[in-house]
Amino acid sequence: MSIAFLLCIVILLGLAVMGMPIAYAILVASFAYLAASGQSIGISGKILLDGLYQSFILLAVPLFIIAANIMNAGSVSDRLLQFCVALVGRFRGGLGHVNILSSLVFSGMSGSAIADAAGIGKMIIDMMVKSGHYTRGYAAAITAASATIGPIIPPSIPMVLYALVSNTSIGFLFLGGIVPGLMMGAMLMAMNAWISHRRGFAKHEPVPLREFPALTINAGPALMMPAILLYGIYGGVTTPTEAAAVAAFYALILATIFYRSLSFKHFYEILVTSARSSAAVGLIIGGALILNYIVASENIPTVVANALVDLDVHPLVFLLGINLLLLVLGCFLDASTIILVIIPLFIPTCRALGIDLVHFGVVAVVNCMIGLITPPYGILLFVINAVTRIPLAEIIREIWHFLAALLVALLLLILIPDITLMLPRALGYAG
Template sequence: MSIEFLLCIGTIFMIAGIGMPIAYAILIASFVYLAAAGQDIGLAGKILLDGLYNSFILLAVPLFIVAANIMNAGTISDRLLGFCVALVGRFRGGLGHVNVVASLIFSGMSGSAVADAAGIGKIIIEMMTRSGHYTRGYAAAITAASATIGPIIPPSIPMVLYALVSNSSIGYLFLGGIVPGLLMGLVLMAMNYWLSLRRGFALEDPVPLAELPRRTVTAFPALMMPAILLYGIYGGVTTPTEAAAVAAFYALVLASMFYRALRLRALMEILIDSARSSAAVGLVIGGALILNYVVASENIPNLLAAQLVGLDVHPLVFIFAVNLLLLLLGCLLDATTIILVVIPLFIPTCRELGIDLVHFGVVAVVNCMIGLITPPYGILLFVINAVTRIPLGEIIHEIWLFLGVLLLALLAMILFPGLVLWLPRSFGYAG
C-alpha cells in the first residue's frame, strides 16, 4: 500500500470529518492521489466519462427517482393508503400494519427508501399521531423501519448500483430481493403486533368489508405498477433501464390523466427536484468511479483476496465479517457510498471463495438499508425528523426493537441463502 494511497484515504476522512459531503471528499481525495502519484489530473475526466459511457444501466436511477416523486405529488399515495387501511387497519396495531403494508406496496414503485419515508411515510405518521393511539416517536420509528424495505423489493436503486460494480444480473438481483423484502415486512408487523399488545394500543375503527372492493378498484391502477415492471423485465419485454422509463411514464399518466391530480407547474417542480436528487447521487457515483480506479491501481482487491484465501477463510465466516463491517460503516456512511466504494473491495474475494454474487449483493443491500436507521447517522431518521419535526431523540428511543428484528431477518438471509436465491433459481438462475 503506497504513501499516495494512504494520503488519499487520509484526505477522505479529514474532509468528511469537517462536515463536507462525502461525494466531495471522495472527489478531492482522488485528485490528491493522482497529483501525488504524478498522474495527469485530467485522467479523472476520462475515467468518469468511460465509466458512465459503459454503464447504461445508471439511467435507471434518475428515472426511478422521477417515478417516486410523481407518486408522492399526485393522489396515488393517498389511494394506496386508503386501500391498506381497509385491508389491515382492523387488526391490533392496525395503523402500524398499514404503515408496513403501504411500504411493501410503495417499494414496488419507487426503489428508494428516502422517497418512501418522505412521501407516503409522512402521511401515515400524521394518521397515526392524529388517531391518538400512538406516540410521535413510535409512529416515526416504525415508518423509518418500514421504509428500509423500499430498495429491497424491486425496483431498487441500490441494486442497480450493485449490479454496476459487480457485473451481476440486475434481473436476478431484483428477483432475489422479493422474499427478503416480504420477510422484513413480516418481522416488522410481528413486532408491531407484540408492542401493540404490550402497550395496550387501542383498536382502530374498522373499515366495513363492503368498502374494500371500492377502495381496491380505486387503488388498482397504482397497484398494477409493480406487476407491469416485473412482467416487463422478466417477460423479456424491457431491460431494467427501459422498465424504469416505463415506470416514470406510467406514474405520469396515472397522476395527470387517470387521477387528474397533477398540474403542469407541479410537474416542473417534480422534474427540478428529481434533477437535484439525481445530481446528488451522480456526484457520489462519479467520485466512486475515480476512487475505484485508484483502488484498482493499488491492486488492493487482489491483495485482499489473496490474503483471505491464504488464511483459508470459510465463506460463512467471511460473509459474517463483511456484514459486521458494513453494519459499523452504516452508522457513519450513506448506502450509496458503501455500495460504490466499499463493497467492490470484497467482490474478488467472493468469487475466490465461491460465494454467490446475487446472494451476497441482496444481503449487502439489506445491510446497507438497516444502516439507514442505525444511530448516530441513520439518514432516514434525519429525513423523518426534517419532514415531521418529531424530535430525533424520540425516534431513536423507539427504533431499537425494530432495528433488532431487522437484524434477525438479515441473519436468516445469511444462514439460509435459499431465502434469496429461490426465486432467481425458479426463473433459470444457475448460481
C-alpha cells in the same frame, strides 16, 4: 500500498470527519492521489466518460427517482394508503401494520427508502399521532424501519448501483429482493403486534367489507406497477433501464390522466427536484468511479482477496464478518458510498470463496438499509425528523425494537441463501 494511496485515504477520512459531503471528499482525495502519483488530473475525465458510456444501466437511477416523486406528488399515495387501512387497519396496532404494509406496496414503485419515508411516511405518521393511540416517537420509528424495505423489493436504486460495480444481472437481483423484502415486512409486523399487545394499543375502526371492491379498484392501477416492471424485464420486453423509463411514464399517466391529480406546474417542480436528487447521486457515482480506478491501480481488491483466501476463511465466516463491518460503517456512511466504494473491495473475495454474487448483493443492500436507521448517522431518522419536526431523541428511543427485528431478518438471509435465491433460480438463474 503506495504513499499516494495512504495520502488519499487520510484526506478522504479527514474531510469526511470534518463534515464535508462525502461526494466532495471522495473527489478531493482522488485528485490528491492523482497529483501525488504523478498522473494528470485530466485522466479523471476519461475515467468518468468510460464509466458512464459502459454503464447504460445508470440511466435507471434518475428514472426511478422521477417515478417515485410523481407517485408522491399525485394522489396515488393517498389511494394506496386507503387500501392498506382497509386491509389491515382492523387489527390491534392496526395503523402500525398499515404503515408497514404501505411501505411494502409503495416499495414496488419508488426503489428509494428516502422517497418512501418523506412521502407516504409523513401521511401515516400524522394518521397515527392524530388517532391518539401512538406516541410521536413510535409512529416515526416504525415509519423509518418500514421505509428500509423500499429498496429491497423491486425496483431498487441501490441494487442498480450494486449491479454497476459487480457486473451482476439486475433482473436476478430484483427477483432476489422480493422474498427478503416480504420477510422484513413480516418481522416488523410481528414486532409491532407484540408491542401493540404489550402497550394495549387500540384497534382502528374497521372498514366495511362492502367498500373493499371500490378501494381495490381505486388503488389497482398503482398496484400494477411492480407487475408491469417484472413482466417487462423477465418477459424479455424491456431492459432494466427501459423498465425504469416505463415506470416513470406509467406513473405520469396515472397521475395526470387516470387520477387527474398532477398539474403542469407541479410536474415542473417534480422534474427540478428529481434533477437535484439525481445530481447528488451522480456526484457520488462520479467520485466512486475515480476512487475505484485508484483502488484497482493499487491492486487492493486482489491483495484483500488473496489474503482472505490464504487464511482459509469459511464463506459463512467471511459473510458474517463483512456484514458486521458494513453494519458499523452504516452508522457513519450513506448506502450509496458503501455500495460504490466499500463493497467492490470484497467482490473478488466472494468469487474466490464461491459466494453467490446475487445473494451477497441482496444481503449487502439489506445491510445498508438497516444502516439508514442506525444511530448516530441514520439518515432516515434525520429525514423523518426534518419532515415531521418530531425530536430525534424520541425517534431513537423507539427505534431499537424494530432495529432488532431487521437484524434477525438479516441474519436469516446470511445463514439461508435459498431465501434470496429461490425466486431467481425458479426463473432460470444458474447460481
